Amino acid sequence: MVRRFNRGSKRFYDGGVFTGGVRKQSAHYSAKIFFNGGLTVRMGINYAASRAEYPLFLCEKHAGQAGKILKEDFMLTKKDLLGLHNTSAEEIIEILDRAEEMKALLRKNRKAEKILSGTALITLFYENSTRTRTSFELAGKYLGASEVNISASSSSVQKGETLIDTGRTLDAMKIDFIAIRHPLAGAPKLLSENVNASVVNAGDGMNEHPTQALLDMFSMREKFGGIAGLKVAILGDIKHSRVAKSNLFGLKKLGAEVYMYAPQTLMPMEIEKLGAHVCSSMEEAIEGAHCVMGLRIQLERQKGGLFPSLSEYSRFYGVKDSMLSLADKDAIIMHPGPVNRGIELTPSLIDGSSSVICEQVTNGLSVRMAILTLLKEYREKNL
């Protein structure tokens, strides 16, 4: 059992094996936890002040290994953020912690920090997007990065310059970060292998959308204090949803349980092997859930024969007001947006007190600011 207690301005954790303290480092809006075993962990002050999940996690993970130094400092281990499938729990927590610091900046309306000054960010979008793109742009601008947008229509994917050539061109312009959205799975990985810049996946086909999942997890942690033990219901077009996939990967790594419900035509094969509970009714998915996440249904799926009509979809697979009573009393309603009002979720759920849909947007900005900052630190140390 891990206990946490205060001593003056410092906080100490006693995990039976590890004990340590938090020291404020004013220059970094962050802190280090020193464990007796020699393990040092950077983390956000806000986080350290609120919940003891991370030390708990570490103590449980490393119980009995006192004295063994694992890493001097937790940082991202790769130059790119391509997805959560290949991102460790430690890295995810690092990003969420840093995002708390960033949110504190936003709360104080301090948008002129120069953490990223001298760097350049390009948003390279081969698909339309409003919120993700704007979020990346502002994340860069608020922290002082130079910022440029490139819009490429999907048709130019098929002809004209190859993605590798585009990447090399951008690299030659000395770009530090590329946030890419692309209709084809794996495109950010291909780009990342051919550029020096750090590539952040802003959504690739049916593969991943890691920044969305991170902001979802951030929102959950903000509400419930931690991720481990949460029940998360994800409802709707799972098959085509990179958001659902990234959430599944990330949430499982941090110890949440993920329940999914969708028409069979919109449920990807063998997703239960990735740890998802595939439900046979919406009630089963929502019962006791802490988070109820709706996914956008795209009308073109109807033409593809995946469901007969929007009204039928809404009747059987839309979340109704009454269902919220099945969920945990503190349950939050989430949606990656844009929402089809009255289809995936009823308007009263979207606008109700349980909804964190707008807060998700603010959190998205915080998470992306955190990712760019962490990648910059990685680049300074490793490249």
Place this chain on the structure above:
Amino acid sequence: MKYVIKNGSVVFKDGVKKCDILVEDGRIARIAEDIQSDGDVLNAEGLHVFPGLIDMHVHLREPGFEGKEDIESGSKAAVAGGFTQVCCMPNTNPVNDNAVVTTYIKYRAEQVGLCKVHPIGSITKGEKGEELAEIGKMAAAGAVAISDDGRSVMDSKIMRLAMEYASGFNLRCLAHCEDENLADGGVVNEGLNSTITGLKGSIRAAEDIMIAREIALSESLGIPVHICHVSTYSGVELIRSAKARGVKVTAESCPHYFCLTDDVVTSFDTYTKVNPPIREERDRLAVIEGLKDGTLDCIVTDHAPHSKKDKQVEYSLAAFGISGIETSFALSYTKLVKECGFTLSQLARLMSAAPAAILGLDGGTVEEGGAADITIADLAAKYVIDGEKFISKGKNTPFNGREVYGKIAYTIVDGEIKYAAR
């Protein structure tokens, strides 16, 4: 020309025996334990002598796609891989759907003069699945089979007519089995790994439905049919049960289906993209079992060379295919003989006698009076596959870095040494 291949371990239908082989005028004149000759001697001490390998499913890309491969580079690669005869698929540009193209391929292959190249004509004009190609004229020009490889003939009536019509020229249909509506543009096997990667999956049933259709047509008509590159466990089972009730169906598979599982696609490496897709462990094991019990008659490569620009793109946009002709023997020997207990005679049947029998080609065995098509291999030689060293223009192999046994030492076609390892 007259010489003796001395002291090699000769792989016969029913076992391996140390023998000498007298080659005279392009034929095998005599096989005996100790042949004295005043002519030249090819020392095969420590080496194994196989019947010349035959690959009945390759793509030589000429005419039309010479950037990927041409008949000369493909022939050089073939003899380096131990192949004395290859059959090339018709998806060239223009499609080999008429005698002019068939004749051109034969002419170019003779000019190159390395391995024997047998053109396969298309089933339908332009491989469009609509009207029959000029099957009779292509047969007269030297086509040994017909196929719309890369595509299924989706209209069952056209396929029926093609099988009936081609039987009059003693040509067999080689069926690429893929229900295009069901496959729906899938690029990898549909399953856990398509879910992980978000790459569009193609379900096993898309292949199995067409295998079942071809079997049904063959059974109803009493006309033989050959199933190309079987990749699913369920497809193997369909063929096994069809053969058990006497349907005249033959089938092939490829090294990538019995060496790899679709775990390789999670790397997004486009060299793993092939059609049908690499599937799962149960499929891989079923293909090996099928090759062992004769359900699958032969090993082919589906050699599909591509240029870098066709592969260095997003996975979904990359071309399908693996450059396989230079690795087929070593992969098959290493996986099947060394790891799975196949005999060398079984391997020789799968890679030589069986394709010869299916298509009615000369060769396929080492026997007196037969053509001196011989492949000599050093089975003890170990090496690491490196696609960049391929002779083929296509460097696209998913086997880079894999350690294999079995180097081709000599490839002999009609008595002439067409390839000798350095």
